[in-house]
Amino acid sequence: MSVDEPDVIMCPDGPMLLRGHHRVADESGEVFETERPFSAVCRCGKSATRPWCDGSHKLLRRTKTT
Amino acid sequence: MLPAARGRLSEELFAALAANDAVSERSIPRPDSPDDEQIALWALYELHYRGFDEVDADREWDPDLLRLRRDLERSFEERLRTWVSIPEAAGPVSEVIEKLIAVDDAPSIARFVQRRATGDQVRTVLQHRSIYHLKESDPVSWIVPRLEAGPKAALAGLQFDEYGSGQPSRLHHRLFADGLRAAELDDTYGRYIDEAPVEILELNNAMSLFGLHRRWRGAGLGHLAVFEATSSLPSRQMAQGLRRLGFPEPVAHYYDEHVEADAVHEQLALRLICDVLVEEEPDQRDSVLFGAATCLELEARYARKILRQWDAA
Ligand code: FES
Numbered sequence: 001m002s003v004d005e006p007d008v009i010m011c012p013d014g015p016m017l018l019r020g021h022h023r024v025a026d027e028s029g030e031v032f033e034t035e036r037p038f039s040a041v042c043r044c045g046k047s048a049t050r051p052w053c054d055g056s057h058k059l060l061r062r063t064k065t066t
Numbered sequence: 067m068l069p070a071a072r073g074r075l076s077e078e079l080f081a082a083l084a085a086n087d088a089v090s091e092r093s094i095p096r097p098d099s100p101d102d103e104q105i106a107l108w109a110l111y112e113l114h115y116r117g118f119d120e121v122d123a124d125r126e127w128d129p130d131l132l133r134l135r136r137d138l139e140r141s142f143e144e145r146l147r148t149w150v151s152i153p154e155a156a157g158p159v160s161e162v163i164e165k166l167i168a169v170d171d172a173p174s175i176a177r178f179v180q181r182r183a184t185g186d187q188v189r190t191v192l193q194h195r196s197i198y199h200l201k202e203s204d205p206v207s208w209i210v211p212r213l214e215a216g217p218k219a220a221l222a223g224l225q226f227d228e229y230g231s232g233q234p235s236r237l238h239h240r241l242f243a244d245g246l247r248a249a250e251l252d253d254t255y256g257r258y259i260d261e262a263p264v265e266i267l268e269l270n271n272a273m274s275l276f277g278l279h280r281r282w283r284g285a286g287l288g289h290l291a292v293f294e295a296t297s298s299l300p301s302r303q304m305a306q307g308l309r310r311l312g313f314p315e316p317v318a319h320y321y322d323e324h325v326e327a328d329a330v331h332e333q334l335a336l337r338l339i340c341d342v343l344v345e346e347e348p349d350q351r352d353s354v355l356f357g358a359a360t361c362l363e364l365e366a367r368y369a370r371k372i373l374r375q376w377d378a379a
Contacts, residue, residue: 011333019223036231037223040330048302053329055298 013060015040015053026051068118069109069259073102079134080109083121089130100145103138104267108259110135111274115201116255139275146272150359152352159344159351160336163291163358172366173373176300179307187376188311192251193258194266194372198273199242199320200255203228205277206290212283214346220338221287224331238323245317265368272360284350285357287343291335292361297328 009017018024018039024032032051040053047054068084071077075097082089097103112118113126125131155162179188203225210221230237243253252258276286301324308318344351 009333009337011337014333015329017330017333017337036227036327036330038220038227038330038334040333049326052326054302054325055329055332058299 010043011040014043014057016043017041024051067256068120069105069256071102072105073098075102076106076109079106083109083118083125086122086125089128089134094134097138097141101264101267103141104264104271105259107135107138107142107271108267110138111271111278112256114274114278115204142268142271142275146360146363150356150363152355152359158341159288159354159358160291160341162355163288163295163336163340166355166358166362167292167295170362170366172362173369173378174300174303175369175372176303176307178373178376178378180303180310181307182378183307183311183376185311185313188308188313189249189251190261191372192246192249192317193261194263194368196242196246196251196253196258197256197262197266198270200239200253202239202242204239205273206286208277209283209286212280213343216342216346217287217339220334220342224290224334224339227327227331236323238320238327241316241320241323245314245320248314248316263368263371265364265371269364269368272364276357282353282357284343284347284353285360287335287340288354288357288359289361290357291332291340291354292358294328294331294335296362296365298325298332301325301328 007019009019011017018034018041020034020037022034022039024034024039024041026032042050042053042057044053044057044060046056046060048056068080069076071080074095078094079089081087082093097106109118110131113121113131117123117126153162153166155165175191179191183191206221207225210218210225213221226232228238230240234240246253273286273289276282276289301321305318305321305325308321340354344354
């Protein structure tokens with residue numbers, strides 16, 4: 001794998017994008033397995049489907065909400 | 067089944083298709099309205115997807131039909147160019163697209179469904195949306211072979227997810243079909259085309275236009291980025307509205323799936339597809355932004371039309 005091909009990508013004001021299969025532990029230690037080719041892990045703490053991002057971070061930015 | 071004609075051109079064209087007659091410039095009149103143009107274009111595009119029982123499959127590459135399609139596409143493109151302008155902002159296209167979305171002030175059908183729509187109004191929206199959702203992601207698949215490794219691998223990953231990651235029961239157009247049936251609507255492909263207003267035809271035809279022409283690959287991807295980036299939050303509102311009205315779970319489930327899937331696809335499309343494409347092929351920048359702006363404009367037109375009809379704008 002090359003260095004310009006990261007498997008973890010931080011999205012500006014958004015989630016952490018993961019490429020491939022990962023096991024993600026949330027704050028309480030519960031472990032979730034990725035099910036998609038790419039997954040987005042919530043970094044803002046507002047998602048209703050944590051640990052995954054559900055787009056709620058956009059409400060924080062007060063941009064278009066609908 | 068071929069759709070109902072909406073004017074002189076579509077009438078002549080559909081009759082010729084059904085009878086397997088040749089079409090020539092002389093036998094086919096000019097469209098007499100945008101409805102007439104768009105339904106004819108939609109039917110010609112469908113020859114490349116699932117076709118029609120009564121139309122010979124060989125007509126897909128009939129040069130006279132392709133010529134007619136090109137004429138209709140040109141007038142559609144001209145119209146799109148008068149509606150949509152390419153933003154001139156600098157910086158990565160992902161940022162420009164996010165700004166476009168942020169300043170878009172179109173009314174929201176999803177918010178209306180969430181709070182106030184009636185069951186009948188929601189059924190109408192599901193029928194209109196079925197034209198696309200029953201072939202969800204298919205127009206974008208045409209773009210895959212036209213890309214370099216970076217955007218191609220990311221797009222293939224996005225499409226694999228759209229197509230259920232190898233599981234037919236998770237494939238998005240299958241989820242929508244399950245939802246339609248649960249809502250006691252017909253899940254036959256193209257069943258509600260005659261109910262679709264011209265704005266829905268334009269939305270669908272723009273995706274096929276961008277998908278089927280290599281020169282429009284950037285636009286197809288810009289369109290995809292906006293489509294995905296304006297999906298998560300509205301999908302949640304749709305799911306809430308459907309549950310408020312007591313629609314069966316499979317309909318709401320389709321939208322639940324899109325909350326999470328499209329939160330991922332948005333980042334993929336913006337950062338690993340559009341940004342990388344434009345980095346590698348800078349001449350695609352305007353095309354990407356044109357596609358992005360087109361998606362917003364055509365969605366806004368549909369939303370304004372339908373909400374005005376319901377007196378809800
Ligand atoms: S980062 Fe997207 S919802 Fe938290």
